[in-house]
Amino acid sequence: MPELPEVETVARSADRHVRGDTIVSAWFSSHKEPFKTDPDEMAAALPGWRIAGVRRVGKHIVADLESATEKGEPHNSARQLLIHLGMTGRLLVSSAEAPLAPHTHAVLGLASGRELRFVDPRRFGRLALLTTPFQGPGHEPLTISKSEFAALFRGRKLSIKAALLNQSLLHGVGNIYADESLFRAGIRPTRKAGRLTREHLDRLHSALRSILKSAIRAGGSSVSDYVDADGERGFFQIQHRVYMRTGQPCRVCGTPIRRIVLAGRGTHFCPHCQT
DNA sequence: ATACCGACCTGTCAGC
DNA sequence: TGCTGACAGGTCGGTA
Numbered sequence: 001m002p003e004l005p006e007v008e009t010v011a012r013s014a015d016r017h018v019r020g021d022t023i024v025s026a027w028f029s030s031h032k033e034p035f036k037t038d039p040d041e042m043a044a045a046l047p048g049w050r051i052a053g054v055r056r057v058g059k060h061i062v063a064d065l066e067s068a069t070e071k072g073e074p075h076n077s078a079r080q081l082l083i084h085l086g087m088t089g090r091l092l093v094s095s096a097e098a099p100l101a102p103h104t105h106a107v108l109g110l111a112s113g114r115e116l117r118f119v120d121p122r123r124f125g126r127l128a129l130l131t132t133p134f135q136g137p138g139h140e141p142l143t144i145s146k147s148e149f150a151a152l153f154r155g156r157k158l159s160i161k162a163a164l165l166n167q168s169l170l171h172g173v174g175n176i177y178a179d180e181s182l183f184r185a186g187i188r189p190t191r192k193a194g195r196l197t198r199e200h201l202d203r204l205h206s207a208l209r210s211i212l213k214s215a216i217r218a219g220g221s222s223v224s225d226y227v228d229a230d231g232e233r234g235f236f237q238i239q240h241r242v243y244m245r246t247g248q249p250c251r252v253c254g255t256p257i258r259r260i261v262l263a264g265r266g267t268h269f270c271p272h273c274q275t
Numbered sequence: 276a277t278a279c280c281g282a283c284c285t286g287t288c289a290g291c
Numbered sequence: 292t293g294c295t296g297a298c299a300g301g302t303c304g305g306t307a
Contacts, residue, residue, distance in 0.1 A: 002300060033284075059301080087301055088285075103285085122284045124301060158278060167302080174300055223300065224287085244299095264280065266298075 002085040004141065004172030005215035006226050006234065008056045010091050013229035014063075015054035017093040018116055022050045022068045025109035028127075034105045034120060036082075036128035045129060046108065049079060058136040058171025060084050061091060080134055086124025092117045093229045138171035141208055150201040153193040160196060160204070161189035162263035173208065176221055176243045179268045181208040183242045188274045189267050190260075214239065242268040 026046040028039035049065040063081040096115050106118035106127055152169045164178040182189050184207035187200055220234030227233055241251050246259040255272040
């Protein structure tokens, strides 16, 4: 589900509601998949920590935790709660009275009476408690320079689409924004990453940045069920030009949008505008 | 090292 | 009304 703009939206809305709140209880489901840290360990460790803030790194959500004990109590081990939403994960802030959604895997009770809940039907999402600062796997698409961006693809034989999806190069780009940015840059997704000219890559760099920023302003893309921490849908999907528009006319030239499978993912492009 | 592909899960929708 | 298969915003581990 969630790519950079959706994760950014979720992190911001969660931050608004839980910053400064203190964790008083922690419950986890009995499914094993979502937990990279043992749930019993997290349930024992989390209560008592104050949430200093919630932010995004790549497609990860990081909740920075600080000791809620009185100052003067030197607390060496800063902690972070790390959340990845996978395909269908939701991070929700709700009142403790709100009924639990099906597929709820984590509930953190907060001192304010609110709850931070993690819901994930497909269980591709992940939760972990870290004692060392989280480092994303790749570069941030919104801050990388044009020359660093171009250098990422030098000598690579894989398609530019597959390269954009590779989180250890750029982190945060997923299937929607890979297809949409390639359309706006006029580049065929099948082109080999290492064969693109610097001009191509500069265009892709700008297209990607501007599309990610617009999508964040729109609250992300809600294709089926994505919502932010308030349960609100995004509306960037109305600006999609190729993603999930197979057979429909290109909004620029009218040619039917084509769908192929590339890097194991549905890939959408205009055969006329993208060369 | 790089690149590809199936596996991991549930839900939904189209076609029979 | 089922049933089956394809597909969905992502990553990981095994294999070539």
